[in-house]
Amino acid sequence: MSKSLRFLVPLIIFGALVILLMIGLGKDPTKVPSPLIGKPVPEFSLPALTDPERRVEDEDLQGEISLVNVWASWCVSCRQEHQALMALSKNSDFQIVGINWKDDAQDAREVLRMTGNPYAMNGHDPDNKVGLHWGVYGAPETFVVDRQGIIRYKHIGPITREVWEKTLEPLVAKLKAEG
C-alpha cells in the first residue's frame, strides 16, 4: 500500500468492526438454533387434551405436513398468535398439531372453548416430558414437520403474518411440492 493511503487503514478496520457489530445487533440471542432440524421427530405419546382416551403420537405426524405448535394458556404470545393459527387452520395443505406445554388441562380447554380450536389434535404435556425431547425452552415455538416426519424448521416466538408470508408459507409450498 502506498504511504499516502496508510491513514485509511484504521478507518477501514473501524468500518469492518462497525459492520460486524451491526450484524450482531440485528440478531436475536434468545433464538437458539435447534440441532433437531433435519432429524426425525422424537418418539412421543401424549394424552389428547380434549379426549384423555386418545393419544397424540409421533405416528400422527406421518403422511401429512404438520405445524407442531407448542403453546400454553398462561403464555401471552400464544394468545397473540391464536388468531393467526385460526386463519391457518382453514388451509388444508397441512395439519396443526398442538403440544400443550406445562399447562393445566382445564385452563387449556377453556382457552380453546372461548377462542376457537385451530388444532387437528393436541397433546397434553404438563411436565415438559415431551417438550424436553423437542428441545423446547419457551412458548410459543412451532416446528414444521414434513410428510416423512422429519423436522424441517423451528420458529421461535409467535407466528405473525410476516413470519407466515416470508418463511413458513414458502417452506410449506416447498414441502408440498416434494410430495
Add this chain to the structure above:
Amino acid sequence: MSALIKSLALSALLLLGSGVASAYTLEEFEFDSPEQHDEFRDLIAKLRCLVCQNESLAGSQAELAQDLRNEVYRMMRAGQSEDEILDFLIERYGDFVLYDPPLKPSTYLLWFGPFVLIGIGAFVVVRTLLSKKQTQDDPLSEAERERLQALLDAKHAPRSPDS
C-alpha cells in the same frame, strides 16, 4: 455518603438473595454421598439455562431450569455418565446449552481469534518500534544541523515584543 450506604445495603441484599437461591435449588436433591452431590453441582454449573441465558442451571430459578435440573438428576441417579448426560442435552438443545463452547471447526475463530489478534498486534508493534529505531539513528545532514542550531539560538534569544 448516603449513596454509598444505599449501594452497600443493596449489594448486601443481593448477596443474601443469591445465597438463598442457590441453597434452595440444591437442597431439593438427595444424594448417597457428598461426592455425588459435588458431581451434580459441578455438572449443572456447566449447563446454561436457555431462558435466562446468562445463568447456569445451578443458579437459575426459571421453571425450565428446574425441569432440566430434575432431568439431569434423574439421569445421574439412573447411573448415566456425565458425558452421556451432556450428549443427551446437546442433541436436544444444541451446543449453546454448554457454558464453554466445544472446540470444533465452527468455533476455531472463537477460541483462537483473540490469540491471532494479539499476534497481529505484537507483530505491528515490533515492526513499528524497529523501524523507528532505524530512522532515529540517521545522522543529520550539514544543512539540518545548521537549521537546528539556528532554531535553538532563536529560542534562547530574548523574545521580541510582537511574538
